[in-house]
Amino acid sequence: MYRFIFLMSIVLGFSGCTEKLEDKPDRPNFLFIAVDDLRNELGVYDNSQAITPHLDSLARSGSLFTHHFVQVPTCGASRHALITGMRPYKPIHLSNRAIEVEISGRPETDTPESFFHRFKQEGYRTIGIGKISHSADGLVYGYEEEPSAQRELPHSWSELLFDPGKWKTGWNAFFAYANGENRQSLKKQVKPYEAGETDDNGYPDGLTTQLAVERLKQLKDTDQPFFMAVGLFKPHLPFNAPKKYWDLYNRDSIEVSSNGDLPENIHLASLHESGEFNQYALGEEKAGLDRPVSEAYAKKLRHAYLAAVSYSDAQIGKLLSQLKASGLDKNTVVVVWGDHGWHLGDQRVWGKHTLFENALKSALIIKNPQMEKQAKRIDHIVETVDLYPTLLEMGGLSPRKKLDGTSLVPLLDSSGTDGPEVAYGYYKKGITMRTPEYRLTKYYRKAEPTVELYAHSKHDLENRNIAQEHPEIVAKLMPLLEEGNTGLYHTPQ
Template structure:
């Protein structure tokens, strides 16, 4: 009997004989927004005095971390630790010049220099705008020097861009006043705040936001996944913002710190004399540990900080709005992170550079395509946890040398997973550990007391050091603290 093929069957067999290529899943993009000196003073964190609708909306769409701590309370060192995913182990790791000293041009290592470099090595297009590392524009040069051509993160970027406007250099833009002057060009003869009679692009951050909007439009045209870092200066000093953001607030109604005095049973060496703040020579009052500034001046300065937060919030909204307009938001991991906190008169300090709660706790919001929306995470997390989290979210290999742990489960399940609640921070010859209930700090110095303990269940503002009366708790915390003793102060004697 003859066998016949049905019409078209041979063609079907021919088609089926070739493997149909599997569609490659596009990796998620990453938009990482770095905000300088942003403590968690936002409405979504419970501060109802602050006007921050755009960041609040991001929190509704993602995960709000209420207890995220940086490892070092100064800009460059904090960002170095974040970007490398490592705890400080050398004194250079505590310096604003960490990138300059430790990331050399032309030296390509077997492991990525930062998580940005790790993205680049895995096929991402990496673009930085503004302050990502320490320098205002990502290049190594002094405050009053011409811009150099040496990148602080030489292996990380496909593009590092900045619009310095009429301020001409990144550092002048960082300390900008609306008329084109800066703290340096005015030889510090300026106030620490300004109500600028300008629009959003009258200060450098407005130019950075516009750069981000334009760059997103370009990136949207490519099939290549991208990492876009956007670094805003405000609310870093000087507290300069367009007038309309000052007008959002009634200065007389701004609340004052619940910690106007020095903490009890603490040596002043644990604090500082607000040197950065006092550089602004035309400020109406000088800050000092001897006594608080007047209530009126405290409200004036705090008003400036709040105005800068609201200005930054508006610019964040502009960037996120463009992300949605271009249809990129469904496949983009968005991270908003503050590089450390800031004492707004708390403990008589105006500035960062302490290892107290006010200086170490900062804002962190993560929105992931596969993550839950509108969740609040109260676990203790560290900035070094962000690197492994990004790797897991983007399905990339995580380098073995990282000190942090992925927060992926905190983004994807409502029930609290088993979690090691602790974060270590380092500064002023001290190492501090924050866990769920306590902050335990040990200083390698001669001034006593050199041990501090704060019970956050009853003293959330760290007003009283209770170390002397709690030897059992000290012994328990000391065991946990030893895990974070990286030997950074090994040449210091803890007397």
Template sequence: MTSARWMVVLVLVAPCLFPLHAPAAEAAVRPNVLFIVADDLRNELGCYGVPAVKSPNIDRLAARGVRFDRAYVQYPVCNPSRSSFLTGLRPDTTRVLDNSVKVRKNLPDVVTLPQMFKENGYFTASLGKIFHRGGTMEERNEQMDDEKSWTVSRFYQATATGLRGEGRNMTGGKLNWCRWLAADGDDEDQPDGQVARDAIKLMEEQKDKPFFLAVGFHKPHDPFIAPKKYFDLYPLDSLKPHVEPADRTKDLKIATGGGALAEAFDKFTDAERREFMRCYYAGTTFTDTQVGKVLDALERLKLADKTIVVFVGDHGYHLGEHGWWNKNTIFEYSARAPLIMALPDGRSAGKSTPAVVEFLNLFPTLADLTGVKPPAGLQGVSMRPLLENPATSWDRPAYTQVQRGKSAGRSVRTDRWRYTEWDDGKAGVELYDHQTDAGEYRNVASDPKYAAEMAKLKGIVKP
């Protein structure tokens, strides 16, 4: 065959050989998407430099993917965050600012991330918690997560055995928070074990068709329930509670919100702080184990080289930093969350990127990688350049917001700075220099030498 004919053949077959580089790829060669979400998971994992937290399976995924070291959610609470990254729209657009409103109520015709895939020939499934579901457990089990989005949608609950064990409410029952249970039974006596089991079954059933499989693990969200063996991995005397720096400035009260939770946290003894850490880490390792089961099945079924794997926490979490043991702040601990993406061809495997990115970008990124045409109006951008070269230049800020009653907090995170305004600055302003203050303990907003930087950041605090 002449060289000219070889060139013709190569042009014809290249789109089939390299589907990630073919925007118009046919559904038959489009990669699957395994989209894993952990609830309330902060960046304390082995692959993020915290070996004391046992996460060998998430670490394994990071070793074959790209770890985003500075990925930020747009609202650090479950429903607003998920509503944002599953629609590719900012919270101001979805108008979902708490856990009580479903995104379809405000945007009935919005095309969600899984819906985009469903409408393009993919089998789509929601297992566990993907969109935030409200109501009683019975109501959650009866309702479809979002009918337009899913071919299959399932929610789970613990068995009777899984609800027994040793535990307590650390507020003495005064609040419906800070509850833990070292449960009897095994993994599948808990919802997350059942989620992993069914994820494996669906991959076995759908392995010859393109799928978007969303696997939503509930832990380490409160109540901190996991089989007892995971608690045993973290002896109380091995845990070291966070110590606030002596030179910190006083936090604005609105920064964490105060209230009954803050009062309860202030009363924690050192032993109770260790107790809280143990149950949170137990939930983290329990989730990691379930992730491992799903990844093992992906490899056993020879789907790893056909599947884009995304792993995220829906937002971060405080474990005593700034006196807080929860989420819903615009501090780094709450706004930043894990994000790992592994491509079928192993591109950039084991690398990390320091780029400041938004979860909002997940939607356009997956559309770009799979060649599926995205809906108009997405407010994020594709992160494909960072996946192809994690060291590539990337100069885009990340935006996070919260609501405290009628008071709005808005924050912009750049490579060096975090700038936060409350009620357009009328209720307070915060400025943190991440070159010297990674924990955001020294608010330098009132220091005149930062006036020029303040003015610049004030001009971009709203996207």
């Protein structure tokens, strides 16, 4: 019944439009693709081992951001910052329930709940497919509960679509294995990876892509501008993908982390014991801070992650091919955004949920066909909250509320930007700030040291805290870090 309702929404969504359009026939369409747990691991990035021909091609024809950082290194909170254009201001904004608590169930007002809502207010047909907010299908319910009818974003979507396939619910699909089971149904007695003997549609992201492709075919014949958002699950755990994507790689040649040891001069409270990863109880080894996993297992896990990335790349390739086949590519802005990074054994961590580079740095590509000339590679430091004003400016829309981000359009068209290069991140009772040369982190906790400083002039390893050695640098940078303190934390007494 659940699948039927969602598939019927495709048909019902075409039955008419009550939104009043302005006479702006040249307004661009938007295709926003959110990819879960996608760090800077695409073939086009330096030092990446990923095989991603479709995303590489998109990056070469658009703009690749090499230093994009999310606000919060966890899915729901990162997406709350994305869609609201706001940094976290209270503890719930660090939670996966941020959108559910702060947005879902509230009445519609002139102030938009998200930038999707803002586009809808201006006559765009907004279409959500897959995981855009935190929920796997956009509805509010627990991992092991029956789906509800309550939307996480009640006013953002003209159409909300999802096909859970044989997994029957969105959350089951999110943790899906090829045989129709999932992490919940198997009581976590599962491996954190799978090479499925199946085609692309044997996993949920293939079904999500299929829905989006079919919708794009129909949108080519409409005059109304659209904003389509597509959310792919992989490479989020479990690292499951059809075997053909595993076969792209030679495991023996896969390199493990060059930063697999604990950083010097820190408290272990800055890291974690890879609890999310260790929930997959049939993994060959448990990860922990006491010792790294074996090199053989690290290679296997990296192989699995890379296969999942290649699988997502193939799905994105189908979307881009359909855009071109429909002639929509000439007037559709395409954005690919990773909702945060992921430690692949870096600092002995397997997962996100830290204030280190590996958890905060993620993929970002923007292509705007209406720009005559785009900067190909943008090394400028940018933040996720910058996307809200960027999208509005490209769509010719004005904001209806204060935003924390700054439009990236001047970087895209190479006209330059003012102000310091800085990106703020929040988690684990701490605030971190990335500048071109340093990462400064301040923890509001009792465990010492509470200040960490990492040099980034030559590399991004973050393997030695130099705060005590360079108090003058800390003193110089701390006022800028405090500018990012939104009132979320106070020094413990």
